[in-house]
Amino acid sequence: MQKSPNRESLLRKPGFQTLLASLLCIVLGLLVGFIALLIINPSGAGEAIMDIMRNFLNYSKRTTQIKNLGNTLVKTAPLLMCSLSVLFAYKVGLFNIGAAGQYVAGAGACIYCAVGLGLPWFVCMLASILAGAVVGAVSGALKAYRNVNEVISCIMLNWISLYLVNTLLSGVKNPTSPYTYSVTKKLVTVDGVQQVVDHPQALLPQLGIQGLFNNNKYVGLALPLAILLAVCIWVLLSKTRLGYELRATGLNKNAAKYCGMQDRHNIVLTMAIAGGLAGIGASMLYLTGFEDWSVTQSSVPGMGFNGIAAAFLGGLNPIASIFSSFFIQHITDGGAQLDKQVYPAEISSLISSLIIYFCGFVLFFKTSLNRWLDRRGEKPLTDKGGKA
């Protein structure tokens, strides 16, 4: 057996290499983002990139900082669910670019159940899971039984979902704005007249967590639930029989078929689970009342697409996704801190997309690192080669 110094064997660990690679992607992404800022306006670029990275730390008061950290966490939960959705499908060899549409379907379902039907939060949440799962399953079924590339069907379903949801939610729209009523309201018809009444049951429970974030009323069940689900997905993939089957299908479809796994069934199931994850993600945001849905929006919300970035940045590991989702959300919110007169807030989207771009080089990075280690290892090994 060959003995190598500890430091080297740590560098050889695939997990550690992924971490290094992800950090490198982040640095490169920020660097190129910084260059973009420089081009737009050189004088304030240094300050701007720091603002993005500082995000909630930009506020001087500690209590405001904490409250804003809470806001970032509120949006981290749905992002994490979208990244889980993407990575879960990816493990089975499917590229779920439809997380965005499944998320939209989930949003539509939970808002309608809350405002239109006046249902309590857990029913709304179930509805969003179901809606996302159905949209996902459609792509899955098209792939499994009609061999339609899932990327194509997902992109089309993203738009179909968006406009269906806009139409559906027009029924629960606030007449004075493009937005729906908040989920804390419900519509009831009394004697043929529609009335708006309070409906706090649709809000996710806060579990007292809001106390930690200076009473940020949006913080609650969502984040712990999302983290729990990340752990569940990790367990599902690595410890269970279903995970074993799904990974086999993703790695070698023919072998999966040969040993009698139901490949088609598994593809549909995978996409349904992935869709359900994205769907529940939507309810984690909308059932906090943090945002309302604008029924006039004509672009698919970016949450699902950011999920792709978070999934890849996390090296497609469910646990690492927790951190990468937080990071992506952190710099996305950081972008809002910029002086809008000078820099567009989209600069942070630019940075996160650059990061995904660089994630494409993770493999390259790992190979180069291994080569470098090989070359460096040559000498010391020669010395004790004889008795190895």
Add this chain to the structure above:
Amino acid sequence: MASEYAIEMLNITKRFPGIIANDNITLQLRRGEIHALLGENGAGKSTLMSVLFGLYQPEEGTIKKDGQVVKINDPNDANALGIGMVHQHFKLVECFTVLDNIILGVEPAGKFGLLQKEDARRRVIELSEKYGLHVDPDAKISDITVGMQQRTEILKMLYRDNEILIFDEPTAVLTPQEIDELMQIMRNLRAEGKSILFISHKLAEIMAVADRCSVLRKGKYIGTVNTADVTMEDLSAMMVGRNVNFHVEKKPSHPGDVILHVENMTVASKVHKNNAVKGVTFDVRAGEIVCIAGIDGNGQTEFVYGLTGLEPLVDGKIVLQGKDITNAPIRERSVSGMSHIPEDRHKHGLVLDYSLEDDIVLQRYFEGEFTKHGFLRRPNIRQYAEKLIEQYDIRSGQGPVTMARSMSGGNQQKAIIAREIDKNPSLLVAVQPTRGLDVGAIEYIHRQIVAQRDAGKAVLLVSLEMDEVLDVSDRILVMYEGEIVGELDPKKTNPEEMGLYMAGAKRDTVKKEA
């Protein structure tokens, strides 16, 4: 030129996690010779050749070309030095044509970087005529036979003007006819002054075509001999360290009940409009080894796909132990007692990116022993894998956690065989089970197959190798153009008679089983 050697690999050492694949190996290739490399599965042959081709960097040792020390960092360097390689598992782009694959990487570009294929086509055709390498330049790789794929790989080397040609187990996937052709091609290449390194497990081929032969065992260099001075027995003894029995010892068979009944089986073809299998009918009984012999491409593959459920039947009926499984899903066939050693181990047999232990339970992971309440029982899986690794001598760097992809071809095959036999089937369908195995392993596998028979199992062997067919089987069915054209008794027939049936020159009226 200064050196008598085209290539010298001196004191090469290459380690992988947990294993020394090449331990201080020296190999010298003379100019214009065919030099065979022989060794058990996992002895380090492919690794050594990959070092020469620049795919791996050795920890120690030097490589000389024409007496000059050279550094080969990657296959591009190898190419520049005139070294080409045909890999054990081909590396062709499936959806490209033959011509595109040949020029890939050295595309002839004209003005504005536009592809100039005409010259390339002319050269390819020239080369193919010169060396008797028949290919259709415009056929897609996914549509052509393995033999033609291999000729494409050879043309790829010749097109690059390579002088040193490495063939890693080129004959493992070829039919006997194609092997003869390949041998002739290799001799032609030698006559043109090319130097050839040739890996094979088939001693007869080495004796027939090679000038010298170097032997490796467990990563170590054993020696180099002139093939003219030795016998096949000498070579095998050098390789495994003991005498190998080439003949399969077996007692007469005592067929029992019918286990498998196939009636009028008809399977569609993927490449042409006709059916690939046309109304095949026969029985396999407990305690007998029935062999389907034939030249590759006469419907054997489709027949097995139909039998095992990978493809639907157009017509016919399959009965396994009295149970109609004609339309049963694959899993049901498997748990009803059918085991299947597939023809293509990378396509069907293994999930290459799974660990060895995960691949070993591929047919049983759902059983109570390995799954409880939907969770895998890892300790049991480990234990079971360790048992089979021990029992079947599956060699790998890190035991149960080795990635299947990093294992040597022969050891991958052993893992599949272990899995399928240990499943304790009532019917074992073995397609080319010894493809790519060393003589010692073949001996072992044949003994296992006979042991299965003696334990009262029915065995259906599909093989392209005449020797294997004659040696192992109790009954031979010859398949020609999708039909069974004759049933032969291996004790009474001979290769010549079998050859006539296989070529379609002779056929019996298909007889109905009693």
